Amino acid sequence: MNNRAYAISEAVGCAVIYAAAVFLHFVFRWFGPGALTILFGAVNESVWEHVKIFSAAYAGWALLQLMWVRVEFRRYVVAKCAGLYALMGGIILFHYGCIALLGKAVVWLDILGSAVLVILAQLLSCRLTLSPLPLREYFMPAVCLLSLYYLMFFSFTIFPPKTELFRDPLSGGYGFIENSVDRSLK
Numbered sequence: 001m002n003n004r005a006y007a008i009s010e011a012v013g014c015a016v017i018y019a020a021a022v023f024l025h026f027v028f029r030w031f032g033p034g035a036l037t038i039l040f041g042a043v044n045e046s047v048w049e050h051v052k053i054f055s056a057a058y059a060g061w062a063l064l065q066l067m068w069v070r071v072e073f074r075r076y077v078v079a080k081c082a083g084l085y086a087l088m089g090g091i092i093l094f095h096y097g098c099i100a101l102l103g104k105a106v107v108w109l110d111i112l113g114s115a116v117l118v119i120l121a122q123l124l125s126c127r128l129t130l131s132p133l134p135l136r137e138y139f140m141p142a143v144c145l146l147s148l149y150y151l152m153f154f155s156f157t158i159f160p161p162k163t164e165l166f167r168d169p170l171s172g173g174y175g176f177i178e179n180s181v182d183r184s185l186k
Contacts, residue, residue, distance in 0.1 A: 003130050010126040013061045017118050020057035044168035047095050051088050058087055071129055074139040081142035083125030090117040
């Protein structure tokens with residue numbers, strides 16, 4: 001695959017990732033609790049659940065893209081890991097930065113910010129993949145960071161830490177189990 005074709009696949013990924021994240025935002029509400037909807041859908045409105053749906057869409061696109069792009073595997077993994085962490089950190093920083101500046105969360109600004117952050121994450125991974133930088137040297141740290149990501153991804157919905165990042169601003173609960181228990185007691 002030539003550089004231009006790869007860059008186009010990354011640009012297409014922006015739309016696919018955002019559309020998939022929007023779908024994942026509502027999948028739990030539409031289909032109810034189930035192993036896949038709990039793990040991949042947003043089970044509440046916490047910042048973490050929004051990070052989860054965007055990172056799941058990003059990782060899913062990266063895996064699909066890997067099936068047809070012809071790039072060096074280790075370089076690709078490092079670049080996508082950098083993009084994934086940039087996206088996750090960007091969503092968190094953007095959300096809390098807006099709260100710090102504006103005094104409250106603004107939904108339309110979070111929606112717009114997440115779209116821009118998806119584009120920036122894709123641009124970062126594209127630039128890294130196509131760059132002459134010696135990324136192969138960072139393959140094992142990237143694998144460790146991806147392992148940490150998957151550990152967080154599959155743990156924090158069920159067993160979230162009791163911090164603001166994981167608190168549902170609507171119910172005040174944390175994660176799927178606590179919100180389900182709270183709903184059943186009302």
